[in-house]
Amino acid sequence: MAKLLSNSCSQSSSVTFSSLHNEKLCSSGKLKVIPSVSHFSKWAPKISARIQLRSHFELKSSNGYPLNAVSLQDEGSDANPQAEEPHFPELGEGDSTLSITVVGASGDLAKKKIFPALFALYYEDWLPENFVVCGYSRTKMNDEELRNMISRTLTCRIDKRENCEDKMAQFLQRCFYHSGQYNSEEHFLELDSKLKEKEGGRLSNRLFYLSIPPNIFVDVVRCASTKASSTSGWTRVIVEKPFGRDSESSNELTRSLKQYLTEDQIFRIDHYLGKELVENLSVLRFSNLVFEPLWSRNYIRNVQLIFSEDFGTEGRGGYFDNYGIIRDIMQNHLLQILALFAMETPVSLDAEDIRNEKVKVLRSMRPLQLEDVNVGQYKGHSKGGKSYPGYTDDPTVPKNSITPTFAAAALFINNARWDGVPFLMKAGKALHTRRAEIRVQFRHVPGNLYKRNFGTDLDKATNELVLRVQPDEAIYLKINNKVPGLGMRLDRSDLNLLYKARYPREIPDAYERLLLDAVEGERRLFIRSDELDAAWALFTPLLKELEEKKIAPELYPYGSRGPVGAHYLAAKHNVRWGDLAGDE
Ligand SMILES: NC(=O)C1=CN([C@@H]2O[C@H](COP(=O)(O)OP(=O)(O)OC[C@H]3O[C@@H](n4cnc5c(N)ncnc54)[C@H](OP(=O)(O)O)[C@@H]3O)[C@@H](O)[C@H]2O)C=CC1
Numbered sequence: 001m002a003k004l005l006s007n008s009c010s011q012s013s014s015v016t017f018s019s020l021h022n023e024k025l026c027s028s029g030k031l032k033v034i035p036s037v038s039h040f041s042k043w044a045p046k047i048s049a050r051i052q053l054r055s056h057f058e059l060k061s062s063n064g065y066p067l068n069a070v071s072l073q074d075e076g077s078d079a080n081p082q083a084e085e086p087h088f089p090e091l092g093e094g095d096s097t098l099s100i101t102v103v104g105a106s107g108d109l110a111k112k113k114i115f116p117a118l119f120a121l122y123y124e125d126w127l128p129e130n131f132v133v134c135g136y137s138r139t140k141m142n143d144e145e146l147r148n149m150i151s152r153t154l155t156c157r158i159d160k161r162e163n164c165e166d167k168m169a170q171f172l173q174r175c176f177y178h179s180g181q182y183n184s185e186e187h188f189l190e191l192d193s194k195l196k197e198k199e200g201g202r203l204s205n206r207l208f209y210l211s212i213p214p215n216i217f218v219d220v221v222r223c224a225s226t227k228a229s230s231t232s233g234w235t236r237v238i239v240e241k242p243f244g245r246d247s248e249s250s251n252e253l254t255r256s257l258k259q260y261l262t263e264d265q266i267f268r269i270d271h272y273l274g275k276e277l278v279e280n281l282s283v284l285r286f287s288n289l290v291f292e293p294l295w296s297r298n299y300i301r302n303v304q305l306i307f308s309e310d311f312g313t314e315g316r317g318g319y320f321d322n323y324g325i326i327r328d329i330m331q332n333h334l335l336q337i338l339a340l341f342a343m344e345t346p347v348s349l350d351a352e353d354i355r356n357e358k359v360k361v362l363r364s365m366r367p368l369q370l371e372d373v374n375v376g377q378y379k380g381h382s383k384g385g386k387s388y389p390g391y392t393d394d395p396t397v398p399k400n401s402i403t404p405t406f407a408a409a410a411l412f413i414n415n416a417r418w419d420g421v422p423f424l425m426k427a428g429k430a431l432h433t434r435r436a437e438i439r440v441q442f443r444h445v446p447g448n449l450y451k452r453n454f455g456t457d458l459d460k461a462t463n464e465l466v467l468r469v470q471p472d473e474a475i476y477l478k479i480n481n482k483v484p485g486l487g488m489r490l491d492r493s494d495l496n497l498l499y500k501a502r503y504p505r506e507i508p509d510a511y512e513r514l515l516l517d518a519v520e521g522e523r524r525l526f527i528r529s530d531e532l533d534a535a536w537a538l539f540t541p542l543l544k545e546l547e548e549k550k551i552a553p554e555l556y557p558y559g560s561r562g563p564v565g566a567h568y569l570a571a572k573h574n575v576r577w578g579d580l581a582g583d584e
C-alpha cells in the first residue's frame with residue numbers, strides 16, 4: 001500500500017490507496033510500469049466536492065469536439081487564491097520524484113501546448129506517480145492563478161471523458177508557480193527551495209522546458225543549472241527553437257549552453273518529429289518490404305515536402321520578421337522530415353544510430369543555391385466582402401520588410417541512393433489551405449503497355465505515395481486501375497489509409513510524445529548538435545545571399561496558392577507540385 005497525504009503545507013488527514021500497476025508500451029518500444037488511475041480513487045471525492053462549487057463551461061477536445069467539462073478557472077467568488085492550500089500527495093518512502101518546470105509559463109506556447117500535453121500524459125497515466133509541475137516566469141501570479149490560467153486550455157480526449165473533471169482537478173493540484181527574473185540566480189535558488197519542499201527529500205529528477213524567447217535561453221540555463229539542478233537525480237533541459245538564425249549564432253548558442261549542460265542534458269525540440277505520421281515514416285519504410293526496395297533514385301522521380309497554413313503571422317510578426325519562413329519551417333521541420341525520409345537503414349532504433357544516419361544525409365547534401373529558391377510574401381486581399389491583411393500591415397512588421405512568408409526550394413543529396421533526385425520543399429503562410437505532407441512521385445512505368453489509355457500526359461499515370469501529416473492524417477498511394485466494365489478505361493485511384501477511419505481515436509499531440517520522451521531520456525526525436533550544424537550549413541549561405549542582395553519576395557494574395565515562381569522552380573526540375581495537381 002502506498003500513502004497519499006496532503007502536502008507539507010496542509011494538516012489534512014492521510015488516505016491510503018492500493019498500488020496496482022499497469023504496464024504500457026512506451027513510444028520507445030519499452031514496457032514501463034505505471035501506477036493505475038485507481039490510485040486516486042479515494043482522493044477524488046475530495047476534489048469532486050471542491051469542483052462542485054464551480055460552474056460548467058464548454059471545453060473542446062483537441063479534435064474540436066465540445067466537452068462539457070468543468071473548469072477551475074470559472075470560479076467567480078470562489079476564486080480567493082489564499083482560501084485553500086493545494087494538496088499534494090506525499091511521496092512514498094524511497095520513491096523518486098519528477099519536477100517539470102515550465103520556464104515562460106505565462107506565454108503562448110506554454111498555455112497552448114505544454115500544459116495541455118502534460119495534462120494529457122497525466123490523464124493517460126504516462127507520468128510517474130510522484131510528479132509536480134512548476135510554472136516560472138516574471139508575471140506575478142500565485143498558484144491558484146496559474147491553475148486558473150492552465151485550466152482554460154486543458155481538454156480531455158473525446159474518447160476518454162470518464163473522470164475528466166476529477167483528473168483535471170487532480171492535475172491542477174500538482175501545479176504551482178514561482179515568479180522570478182530569467183537572469184536571477186537568487187530567484188532560481190528560491191525555485192530550488194520550492195522544488196525541494198515538494199520533493200520531500202527523495203531522489204529528484206528535474207526537467208526544465210524553456211518556453212521563452214531565445215535571447216534569454218542562456219541566462220536561464222546558467223541560473224537553472226547552477227542554482228536549481230537536481231543534486232540526486234538527472235536534470236534535463238528542453239530547448240525550443242529557434243536555435244540561432246545562422247551557423248554562427250547557432251554555434252554560439254550551442255557553445256554557451258554547453259558551458260552549463262552536457263549534450264545529453266540538452267533536448268532540442270522540433271515538434272514536427274513528434275507528429276504521428278512523421279514517427280510512422282520509418283515504420284512504413286523499414287517494416288514493409290514493398291517500400292524500402294523502391295526507396296532510391298531507381299524508382300523515385302522526386303520527393304515533395306509541403307507545409308502550408310491558411311493564416312498569416314498575425315500576433316507573431318515581431319518574432320517572424322527576424323526569421324522568415326526558411327528559418328521558421330524549412331531549416332528545421334521540413335529538413336528533419338527529409339533526413340528521416342532519406343537516411344540509410346540505421347544499425348538499430350537507438351537514438352544515436354538514428355541520429356548518426358540523419359547527420360550523414362544532411363552532410364551529403366548540396367548547400368542551397370539562390371537559383372534553386374523562390375521566395376514570396378503575402379499581400380492584402382479582399383474576398384467575399386472580407387478583407388485579409390498583408391504581411392506588412394501587421395504593426396509589428398516594418399512597412400518595407402522583405403522577409404519571406406513563402407519559400408520553395410530544390411535540394412539535392414549527393415549520395416549513391418539519391419543522386420539527381422530533386423527534393424522539393426514548399427512552405428508558406430496565408431495560403432489557401434492548411435496542410436503538411438510528404439509526396440513521393442515515382443518514375444514512369446518503362447514501356448507502359450497502357451500508355452495510350454492515358455494520352456500524352458504520362459504524369460497523370462505516375463504512382464504517388466502521400467503521407468498527409470495534417471490535417472486528417474492519412475497515407476495513400478495513387479495507383480492506376482481499370483474502371484470496371486467491358487471497355488478498357490483506366491483511372492488513377494487511391495489505396496487509402498485514412499487514420500480516422502482505421503484508428504477512430506484521438507491522436508496524441510506532438511508535444512505529448514516529445515515531453516514523454518524527454519522524461520524517459522529517449523533522445524531519438526530530439527536534434528543533436530551535429531545535426532543542427534549540418535542543417536545550418538545547408539541554409540546559411542543562401543540566407544546570407546538573400547539578405548545581402550536584398551532579394552525582393554514575389555507578392556501573392558492572402559489565401560491564394562502562392563507565387564507563380566514556385567511552379568517555374570518545380571518545372572525547371574521536371575516536377576509538378578502534387579498538391580496542386582487537381583486530384584490531390
Ligand atoms: N507560440 C508558438 O506557437 C511557438 C513557439 N515556439 C518557440 O517557443 C518559445 C516560446 O514561445 P511563445 O510562448 O510564443 O513566446 P512568448 O512571446 O509568449 O514568450 C513566453 C514568455 O516569455 C516571457 N518573455 C517574452 N518576451 C520576453 C523578453 N523579451 N524578455 C524576457 N522575457 C520575455 C514572457 O513571460 P513573462 O513576461 O511573464 O516573463 C512570455 O509570457 C519561443 O522560443 C518560440 O520561438 C516554437 C514553436 C511554436
Ligand SMILES: O=C1O[C@H](COP(=O)(O)O)[C@@H](O)[C@H](O)[C@H]1O
Nearest residue numbers: 241271309328329333436470510
Ligand atoms: O514551429 C512552428 O510551427 C507552427 C506550425 O506548427 P503546427 O504543428 O501547428 O503545424 C508555425 O505556425 C510556426 O510559425 C512555427 O514557428
